[in-house]
Amino acid sequence: MNQKMTLKDIAQIAGVSTSAVSMALKNHPRIGIQTKNRIIKIAEKWHYQPNHIARSLKSKRSGTFGLVITNIMNPFYPELAKGIEDKAMELGYNIILCSTNYDADRQKYLINTLRNKGVDGIIFSSAEINDVNIKPLVADGFPFVLVNRRIRNKKLDQRIDFVVVDNTAGGGMAIEHLYRLGHRRIAIITGSLATSTALERTEGARKTLLEHGLVAEPDLMKVCNFSKERAYEATFELLSLPAPPTAIFAENDYMALGVRDALLDGGLRIPEDMALVGFDDIEACAIKGVELTTISQKKYDMGAQAVTFLVEKIEHTGSHLKQMMLSPEIMIRKSCGYAQSGGYTDSDLRLASPAMKSTRARDPAENRPKGKNAVVEN
Amino acid sequence: MNQKMTLKDIAQIAGVSTSAVSMALKNHPRIGIQTKNRIIKIAEKWHYQPNHIARSLKSKRSGTFGLVITNIMNPFYPELAKGIEDKAMELGYNIILCSTNYDADRQKYLINTLRNKGVDGIIFSSAEINDVNIKPLVADGFPFVLVNRRIRNKKLDQRIDFVVVDNTAGGGMAIEHLYRLGHRRIAIITGSLATSTALERTEGARKTLLEHGLVAEPDLMKVCNFSKERAYEATFELLSLPAPPTAIFAENDYMALGVRDALLDGGLRIPEDMALVGFDDIEACAIKGVELTTISQKKYDMGAQAVTFLVEKIEHTGSHLKQMMLSPEIMIRKSCGYAQSGGYTDSDLRLASPAMKSTRARDPAENRPKGKNAVVEN
DNA sequence: TCTATTTGCTTTATCGATTCAGCACACTAC
DNA sequence: GTAGTGTGCTGAATCGATAAAGCAAATAGA
Numbered sequence: 001m002n003q004k005m006t007l008k009d010i011a012q013i014a015g016v017s018t019s020a021v022s023m024a025l026k027n028h029p030r031i032g033i034q035t036k037n038r039i040i041k042i043a044e045k046w047h048y049q050p051n052h053i054a055r056s057l058k059s060k061r062s063g064t065f066g067l068v069i070t071n072i073m074n075p076f077y078p079e080l081a082k083g084i085e086d087k088a089m090e091l092g093y094n095i096i097l098c099s100t101n102y103d104a105d106r107q108k109y110l111i112n113t114l115r116n117k118g119v120d121g122i123i124f125s126s127a128e129i130n131d132v133n134i135k136p137l138v139a140d141g142f143p144f145v146l147v148n149r150r151i152r153n154k155k156l157d158q159r160i161d162f163v164v165v166d167n168t169a170g171g172g173m174a175i176e177h178l179y180r181l182g183h184r185r186i187a188i189i190t191g192s193l194a195t196s197t198a199l200e201r202t203e204g205a206r207k208t209l210l211e212h213g214l215v216a217e218p219d220l221m222k223v224c225n226f227s228k229e230r231a232y233e234a235t236f237e238l239l240s241l242p243a244p245p246t247a248i249f250a251e252n253d254y255m256a257l258g259v260r261d262a263l264l265d266g267g268l269r270i271p272e273d274m275a276l277v278g279f280d281d282i283e284a285c286a287i288k289g290v291e292l293t294t295i296s297q298k299k300y301d302m303g304a305q306a307v308t309f310l311v312e313k314i315e316h317t318g319s320h321l322k323q324m325m326l327s328p329e330i331m332i333r334k335s336c337g338y339a340q341s342g343g344y345t346d347s348d349l350r351l352a353s354p355a356m357k358s359t360r361a362r363d364p365a366e367n368r369p370k371g372k373n374a375v376v377e378n
Numbered sequence: 379m380n381q382k383m384t385l386k387d388i389a390q391i392a393g394v395s396t397s398a399v400s401m402a403l404k405n406h407p408r409i410g411i412q413t414k415n416r417i418i419k420i421a422e423k424w425h426y427q428p429n430h431i432a433r434s435l436k437s438k439r440s441g442t443f444g445l446v447i448t449n450i451m452n453p454f455y456p457e458l459a460k461g462i463e464d465k466a467m468e469l470g471y472n473i474i475l476c477s478t479n480y481d482a483d484r485q486k487y488l489i490n491t492l493r494n495k496g497v498d499g500i501i502f503s504s505a506e507i508n509d510v511n512i513k514p515l516v517a518d519g520f521p522f523v524l525v526n527r528r529i530r531n532k533k534l535d536q537r538i539d540f541v542v543v544d545n546t547a548g549g550g551m552a553i554e555h556l557y558r559l560g561h562r563r564i565a566i567i568t569g570s571l572a573t574s575t576a577l578e579r580t581e582g583a584r585k586t587l588l589e590h591g592l593v594a595e596p597d598l599m600k601v602c603n604f605s606k607e608r609a610y611e612a613t614f615e616l617l618s619l620p621a622p623p624t625a626i627f628a629e630n631d632y633m634a635l636g637v638r639d640a641l642l643d644g645g646l647r648i649p650e651d652m653a654l655v656g657f658d659d660i661e662a663c664a665i666k667g668v669e670l671t672t673i674s675q676k677k678y679d680m681g682a683q684a685v686t687f688l689v690e691k692i693e694h695t696g697s698h699l700k701q702m703m704l705s706p707e708i709m710i711r712k713s714c715g716y717a718q719s720g721g722y723t724d725s726d727l728r729l730a731s732p733a734m735k736s737t738r739a740r741d742p743a744e745n746r747p748k749g750k751n752a753v754v755e756n
Numbered sequence: 757t758c759t760a761t762t763t764g765c766t767t768t769a770t771c772g773a774t775t776c777a778g779c780a781c782a783c784t785a786c
Numbered sequence: 787g788t789a790g791t792g793t794g795c796t797g798a799a800t801c802g803a804t805a806a807a808g809c810a811a812a813t814a815g816a
Binding site for chain 2: 050051053054057062063064067071072073075077078079081082085086094095096097099112113114115116257260261264283284287288289290
């Protein structure tokens with residue numbers, strides 16, 4: 001059994017042609033029932049396993065697609081990848097994992113390799129707003145889906161499938177929440193402005209500030225490129241302002257943890273001296289003593305949905321455009337001061353912006369999925 | 379360019395045979411220099427890209443291997459996967475990511491699929507001590523490497539490549555550390571005893587206890603199968619003992635966080651009322667306010683080394699057995715009480731067991747790699 | 757100058773599975 | 787009894803790249 005059995009081998013044993021074997025195993029109608037059964041029996045006996053490579057060569061389908069992310073060590077990705085992998089497996093696909101390491105050349109190389117290796121499609125979560133690698137894919141009609149991040153190109157955007165969270169709404173929710181808790185000087189720690197996520201979260205935040213008659217003061221805006229270290233430094237810059245903010249919105253949790261470190265190092269209390277809201281709801285947020293209020297994305301669902309879109313596209317060529325925007329949800333924990341202050345004030349509620357219309361505060365107890373996912377071994 | 383160019387297309391354009399093109403692109407010595415250059419130019423002009431599937435069919439090499447893990451959401455794996463992916467890319471390979479979800483049938487199916495898809499080898503990190511899927515691979519001479527976990531089968535073990543951390547030493551280090559800090563009643567929260575990691579950590583712990591004339595009391599041993607919830611419950615069981623422990627060693631950080639939750643919920647202080655040591659050094663351990671003392675594994679290096687072994691095996695058939703055991707390192711933070719107590723006592727140092735011979739306490743400031751890895755965007 | 761050797765390219769077989777065309781043979785219909 | 791329709795299998799081509807074998811023409815050696 002070391003040497004793999006081929007169709008030819010089985011054909012020889014059964015004393016028929018390879019086509020007969022192929023037909024028998026594929027349940028082709030024009031094969032005799034008795035011959036079929038005989039062949040199937042022989043194939044089973046000899047542990048015949050079809051060679052997917054040969055099959056792919058002929059069929060132009062590999063049953064594999066690529067997943068391009070920036071870096072799997074980013075705590076955002078494992079959950080996304082899990083959703084993708086589970087759904088892919090359910091639909092009969094495997095995934096090749098590729099990390100760009102934030103390197104455009106590497107990304108280009110990876111896409112090229114994936115295509116040469118015959119993947120049926122690509123799921124992209126690392127696209128930048130002007131990503132040059134997207135256009136050729138569209139031009140070639142190569143199946144792909146953007147997940148998490150979009151691009152900024154009106155013509156192109158209307159031809160591209162994607163699954164993202166409504167980052168604008170999310171950014172709005174963070175600000176709205178802090179506003180309702182009485183904050184009027186809110187600083188924003190932004191991600192990389194080359195990404196749609198950061199851009200949209202910033203836009204949403206800005207818009208909500210405006211709705212309340214506030215402006216996003218330049219001094220209170222710190223572009224930190226999703227870097228924890230930069231967020232740490234920026235926090236001290238904010239603290240040394242003549243009029244420091246009373247609350248900080250960090251556009252992802254990782255930066256929020258950097259802010260948190262800075263605040264604690266600076267001897268401030270959270271949320272008493274400074275309220276803090278993050279984005280993503282990575283697992284570390286929920287740890288007792290950290291308890292970061294954050295805007296939660298359904299990363300697992302996002303991944304699964306992207307796979308559904310991609311497979312639909314692969315298997316039904318010419319299928320129509322699929323774009324989905326999931327709603328974020330605010331996870332109210334302790335870093336914002338909601339619990340301490342006893343909730344929103346009436347006057348603030350009266351001023352509630354549309355951003356919070358559909359928002360409900362979930363019980364922190366139900367924040368994390370229980371069961372299998374909670375088993376973490378090694 | 380939508381339709382991929384093939385060798386045949388290029389041959390037609392150049393007015394030569396496909397073999398000529400193949401030879402030109404592979405720099406075969408028996409192709410004329412001028413013809414070669416002409417062909418190369420044409421291939422470039424038309425963006426010829428070789429079809430890896432066809433190549434694989436002929437060469438029996440796919441340049442891809444499988445990575446079988448239990449669940450990418452387990453915080454232990456991303457770093458391992460990163461090491462694997464980076465090294466794989468460096469050596470010209472891609473990886474297909476497969477999660478078993480702790481399901482033996484799924485694992486079997488995955489291995490089968492991977493082999494049918496023609497992967498050149500498999501890296502296995504989910505093996506259980508009596509894993510039934512390993513033997514057939516050995517019997518077939520299929521290239522694979524175990525990483526993180528080993529199996530327990532004397533005959534088989536001597537024929538299998540692996541890269542693991544010295545879990546026995548690690549378990550010993552945890553106990554030794556607590557012992558030197560004056561603890562004499564140390565509870566152990568174990569992982570699944572179907573895994574070599576948990577088994578060896580337990581053995582190491584037990585051995586070190588014995589070296590100090592202590593025994594691992596059954597009451598102080600809680601089998602928790604790497605479940606955070608189970609660890610939480612077990613902690614309360616320990617607390618309600620007539621003579622509760624003064625320290626707890628949890629065999630991974632995730633369970634340690636469960637223990638931590640329980641202790642905090644029970645109104646105890648860490649480390650004043652209970653010392654706590656974990657294993658793995660996942661990122662959450664280092665967060666301010668958590669600061670879990672833990673036994674650190676070089677997960678990234680482990681992954682990279684496993685790839686090196688696997689590729690060696692793939693590319694040089696008949697290469698000799700490769701087994702590597704990396705040394706763990708203790709990361710002393712705050713949950714053990716080392717800082718509070720001002721370090722080890724003289725008398726304890728005198729009793730130091732061999733387990734700690736090579737141990738040095740690292741400055742917590744150098745715990746986390748800086749730079750690129752610290753950028754976490756989405 | 758005539759046999760060797762080298763050079764440069766083409767032909768052909770191969771990898772393993774699939775699929776269409778083809779061809780007996782059986783069966784139905786009128 | 788002959789034309790027409792099915793049935794059940796074989797043969798050959800195909801997917802795209804590779805490599806061994808083959809075969810001219812050019813070069814070298816004596």
